[in-house]
Every structure is written in C-alpha cells, then in structure tokens.
Amino acid sequence: MSILAASLRGAKRFFVPAAVAMAVLSATSVFAVDAPQANVGRETLVGTSSPGLAKFMGIRYAQAPIGDLRWKPPAPAPAASGTVDATKPGSGCPQGKSPWGVPSSNEDCLFLNVTVPADGSGMQFWQRKPVMVFFYGGGFTGGSGDLYNADDLARENDVVVVTVNYRLGALGFFAHPALDAEDHAVANYGLLDQQQSLRWVRDNIASFGGNPDNVTIFGESAGAIAIYAHIVSPMAAGLFQKAIIESGAPADQTLQTAEDQGKTLAQKVGCPVDAGAEAAACLRKVPVDALVSAQATPIATIIDGKLLIGPIADALGAGHYNRVPVINGTNHDEGNLIAGFMFDLSGSPLVAKDYEKALQGIGSFIPRVGFADAAIPAISKTYALSKYKAPGLAAAQVITDGVIACPAFEINKVMAKYSPTFEYEMADTDARSIVAPPISFSYRAGHFSELQYLFDLTSITLKGTPDMTDAQKALGRQMRAYWANFARAGNPDGTGLPVWPRFDDGKAGPVQSLNKPTSRSINNFATEHQCAFWRTVERK
Structure with a gap:
C-alpha cells in the first residue's frame, strides 16, 4: 500500500x-x-x-x-x-x-x-x-x-x-x-x-x-x-x-x-x-x-x-524538575497481577524450585528499580516461601514492595521537600479482576485495578466479570472527586470527602488508604511494605 x-x-x-x-x-x-x-x-x-x-x-x-x-x-x-x-x-x-x-x-x-x-x-x-x-x-x-x-x-x-x-x-x-x-x-x-x-x-x-493554564497530566x-x-x-x-x-x-x-x-x-x-x-x-x-x-x-x-x-x-x-504539585500512589497488591501474567498465565504457576530464578527475572523487570543478582539471597530470606501460601504470592510481594511501592514512597520523600506531594494506596482487596482470568491466587488490589474506579473500562473488561458492588461504586465516586479536586486546586481534599493529608517528608507520610467503606490516612505504609529493607538493596 x-x-x-x-x-x-x-x-x-x-x-x-x-x-x-x-x-x-x-x-x-x-x-x-x-x-x-x-x-x-x-x-x-x-x-x-x-x-x-x-x-x-x-x-x-x-x-x-x-x-x-x-x-x-x-x-x-x-x-x-x-x-x-x-x-x-x-x-x-x-x-x-x-x-x-x-x-x-x-x-x-x-x-x-x-x-x-x-x-x-x-x-x-x-x-x-x-x-x-x-x-x-x-x-x-x-x-x-x-x-x-x-x-x-x-x-x-x-x-x-x-x-x-x-x-x-x-x-x-x-x-x-x-x-x-x-x-x-x-x-x-x-x-x-x-x-x-x-x-x-x-x-x-x-x-x-x-x-490551558490549569492542566493536570496523569498516567x-x-x-x-x-x-x-x-x-x-x-x-x-x-x-x-x-x-x-x-x-x-x-x-x-x-x-x-x-x-x-x-x-x-x-x-x-x-x-x-x-x-x-x-x-x-x-x-x-x-x-x-x-x-x-x-x-x-x-x-x-x-x-x-x-x-x-x-x-x-x-x-x-537534586530538585531539578518542574516543581508542580504531585499525587504519587500505588495499589496494595501491585505484584499479584504482574506475577499472574509472568507465571500462571504464561504456562503454569511458579513452583518453589524456580523461586530464585524468578527473582532474577523480577530484578531485571524495570531499569533503575530492579535489583542485582547479589541481592537475591537477602530477598529470598526476607520473602521466604514459608511465609506465603504459594510461591507466586512470594514473588508478587517482592514486585509489590521492591519494584513499585517502596520506590514510589522514597521518591515522595524527595519530592515533598520541593513541592506539594500527596500519596495514596488503593487498598480495596476485593477489586474486580477485569483484564485477567482466575489464577492460583487472588489478584486483590493488583496492578491496574485502580483504573476501573476512575474510568469506565467496559471495552476491555472480560466477559462474565461481575458488576461493582454499591460500596465499590461509592469508592469510585470518591476517587474521581479526589482526582478532580487535585486537578482544580492542587489538593485532593474537598467537601464531603475523608481528609487526605499532605505527605510530609519529615514524617515520611501519611499515606491515604483508598478503600471501602471509607478512606483514611495511614502511617504504617513503609513498615507493611518493608521499605527499610529495600533501602539496603543494591539497585540496577
């Protein structure tokens, strides 16, 4: 042609x-x-x-x-x-x-x-x-x-x-x-x-x-x-x-x-x-x-x-960036969907003997937030298989904490020094899986799951996916209001919404937990995701 x-x-x-x-x-x-x-x-x-x-x-x-x-x-x-x-x-x-x-x-x-x-x-x-x-x-x-x-x-x-x-x-x-x-x-x-x-x-x-003078980019x-x-x-x-x-x-x-x-x-x-x-x-x-x-x-x-x-x-x-107000957040179980695609949906569930090999792949997953092979013994000890119901869940938690949650948390500590910063964690562990079929463990609040609360994703939702519950629909309205309030005035707070405090770099928090029946601020995000451990891990 x-x-x-x-x-x-x-x-x-x-x-x-x-x-x-x-x-x-x-x-x-x-x-x-x-x-x-x-x-x-x-x-x-x-x-x-x-x-x-x-x-x-x-x-x-x-x-x-x-x-x-x-x-x-x-x-x-x-x-x-x-x-x-x-x-x-x-x-x-x-x-x-x-x-x-x-x-x-x-x-x-x-x-x-x-x-x-x-x-x-x-x-x-x-x-x-x-x-x-x-x-x-x-x-x-x-x-x-x-x-x-x-x-x-x-x-x-x-x-x-x-x-x-x-x-x-x-x-x-x-x-x-x-x-x-x-x-x-x-x-x-x-x-x-x-x-x-x-x-x-x-x-x-x-x-x-x-x-044109009030544009918010999001992705x-x-x-x-x-x-x-x-x-x-x-x-x-x-x-x-x-x-x-x-x-x-x-x-x-x-x-x-x-x-x-x-x-x-x-x-x-x-x-x-x-x-x-x-x-x-x-x-x-x-x-x-x-x-x-x-x-x-x-x-x-x-x-x-x-x-x-x-x-x-x-x-x-170094503070060398376009210093605009930022919301930077993650989902409670980011790695569950990613691990599902890496293992279950690519052949079969992860088994114990392949765990360290899987960690090598995860370490090379995303440049700058991956980790060196030398860190794998410490990671496999901290995220020991004995702590999880399935090897896939252990790998998923490594992805959640080490590749997404803690890097975002550490970056927020930096950006909060220079510009208004707000952090969230979407924590509805009953979130529907709309793009992936069932696997050997639950997706919970996995990667991509927050978007169904912000957009109508009917065009890519798998047939047979149940409708949102009334509580989830209410959470969606709340999240859309937070996002739009931030776009309007640089602060997600608004009338009728649970207060969302600004992230304080000195206090390293708080984080807004977006969940049903109501959202609230939490101060245990870094502890739950073992961010102190991930600060010691060599990145690549």
Whole structure:
C-alpha cells in the first residue's frame, strides 16, 4: 500500500469549504442537529452528546508519523478549514494483542479524545474548567486513549478530560545510531508525542471550555513512568501545572543501552547497524508488522540528552524538575497481577524450585528499580516461601514492595521537600479482576485495578466479570472527586470527602488508604511494605 493510501486509510478528518460543508450538513443531516461543535482554528469539530456531556473523538494533534516521518518528532497537524467528523476514535498505534489494547498496524494514529461536561451554556473560553490529560499504560507496547471512558470523571466533577494516543514499542521507544545521528530529538518518540498533545491542549482546549493554564497530566504504569519523565523534562516546562502518578517508577536507561537493543532489532529485520543514511532508509521501509514482531521494548524511558538529560531519580533528588504539585500512589497488591501474567498465565504457576530464578527475572523487570543478582539471597530470606501460601504470592510481594511501592514512597520523600506531594494506596482487596482470568491466587488490589474506579473500562473488561458492588461504586465516586479536586486546586481534599493529608517528608507520610467503606490516612505504609529493607538493596 502506498504512503498516500495508508494515510487515507487511517485519516480521521476531511476538509471542505465552509459553505459547502453547511450545505452538505443541511441536505443530508450527516450529523445530528444538536451535535456539539467546537471551533479549533478554522476547523469546526462535530462531536457527539449524551446527558451532561459532549465528546469529541479522533482529533488529529499531529501529522501521521509515516514514511520519512517515522522515527521523527511529531509534526503539528497542518492548518486547514472546514468541518471535521469527531464522532469516532482514531486508530490505535501499532501494537500486538494484549489485555490493554486492540491489535493495529496503522501508523497514522496520533489522535486524542476530549470529554467535556456540558452545563447547558455551551463551551466557552471563559469557562476555564480544569483539564486532565491521561496517558495510558501497557508496557509502552499496548493501549489507546479511547478505551478509557472518562464520562463519569468529567460529568460528576466538571472537568475536561483528554485521552491521548502515542507511539508504542519499536515505533515509539527506539534508538539506532543511524536515527540518532539525524538532527532531531531521538529515541523517546512516544514521549515526544505526549508533549505535542500537551501543546495542542495549550493552544486549543479553551475552545472546549477548558483552562490551558490549569492542566493536570496523569498516567498509570508505563503512562506513570512517562509522567515521571515529563516532570523532569526541560522540554515539558510550562505544559502542565499538576501531575498524578499511578503505579509507576522513575525508570530510564542510557541511550547506548537503547542503541544496542536497536541494533539487535535492526539485524532481525535485515537492516544495517551502522550510523549511515542507508540504515535509516532501510529501517523506514520495514513493514510495521515486522517491527512489532521483532520489538523487545523495555519498560523504561531513554536518556536522550534533550527530553531526558539524565536519570530521572537524580533530577528529582537534586530538585531539578518542574516543581508542580504531585499525587504519587500505588495499589496494595501491585505484584499479584504482574506475577499472574509472568507465571500462571504464561504456562503454569511458579513452583518453589524456580523461586530464585524468578527473582532474577523480577530484578531485571524495570531499569533503575530492579535489583542485582547479589541481592537475591537477602530477598529470598526476607520473602521466604514459608511465609506465603504459594510461591507466586512470594514473588508478587517482592514486585509489590521492591519494584513499585517502596520506590514510589522514597521518591515522595524527595519530592515533598520541593513541592506539594500527596500519596495514596488503593487498598480495596476485593477489586474486580477485569483484564485477567482466575489464577492460583487472588489478584486483590493488583496492578491496574485502580483504573476501573476512575474510568469506565467496559471495552476491555472480560466477559462474565461481575458488576461493582454499591460500596465499590461509592469508592469510585470518591476517587474521581479526589482526582478532580487535585486537578482544580492542587489538593485532593474537598467537601464531603475523608481528609487526605499532605505527605510530609519529615514524617515520611501519611499515606491515604483508598478503600471501602471509607478512606483514611495511614502511617504504617513503609513498615507493611518493608521499605527499610529495600533501602539496603543494591539497585540496577
């Protein structure tokens, strides 16, 4: 398929002169008479409406990164005039099958979606509603913004919510000597996409009644790792005013390490590994599916020298970051879902004789928050199998405490010195498992489980999953209110909500336990997750 044909296949907009557009609308009733409209530049976006909401989907925020634009920073979408169909989401970025997204081979994927609370007065620039921009997780290899239905978050709390597609895998997080020799920002193309989406928000969100000077970015898992990167990135300065980190880590790797991985991929797809222009040209001609099949994308950002100047943790420790208010939290049983995918759902439950081998894999799981093989004897003693009903649960607790919970806690102790910081632990151990079938142990409040309280995830929820209980629905309303209050004023507290104290670096806490029947602050987080032990563990 030609580049033009590929572009047309994934295109989400059509441009016609305004007079012709109005004639077409009148003659054919392409859109409902009461369909919401938003003027962006000389374009008129036509979306959909539901009680209390207006929604605009599949909005192009950058040119299609195809042909010569593959592995280039995103180029702004070209200015145009006319009517734009914003009633359907755009294609997700290229990815394989996963619980977090839909398989795609379409590189024309840089779209976003805007959900607007409608109060009967239309969308006016003077309304200046808080804006929340969400970056999905999925290991930097899966996901798309449209899967995260933000209707309740927007409607209940009078906030504008934006969900964003960004490049993934070998197309979004990739380094190679030939590409890195070109005169542009390199390697973190998915993060560059996210920053371009924030520029679009800055320039256009007022047309939806949003406040471009009050933007909160939030993300989960890989999306949370991206939030860490934007917090320290000089290129993101001024693009957001608050940040929410959900179940992430300050994970990064050197450009040299990433280039070595890129050379391996290049060899797999039959391209040179040198820095010559022929190698770059060869890579840009490789079919999308071949790249997706060959990729081995680490769950980490890349220290490229522009977007990321150095290790994220070092920048935070020195106070050299965009000092915005932050919520940074985790789930009580993060590792249960991850261990389930690593063992039970990848063949069979973990058995005792393979425990130390499993710890080696966990230690290499995420750069910067992994641990050296030399630490395994101490870890296997602290997390002895005799303490757990199954080896998989021991491995899960190592992941929960050592890879996610304690790194977040330690980072909060640092950030609280410089900017308002709030920490949570989602602790509903009865949380539904919506993306994974039953395994040899319970998922409890596992990784990803908090998102069902913030978004409607029906589109990726397994059939047969029970409905939320009334108590869980109430917890969801409470969590959405916390998130939106923070987006509005930099503090999650609000009328009718349990008080959420600010994290105090001197006291190393408290942490807000989000749970039913009511949330409360706790001071035993570090003890429960053995963070004192993890401070002694050699990281890698």
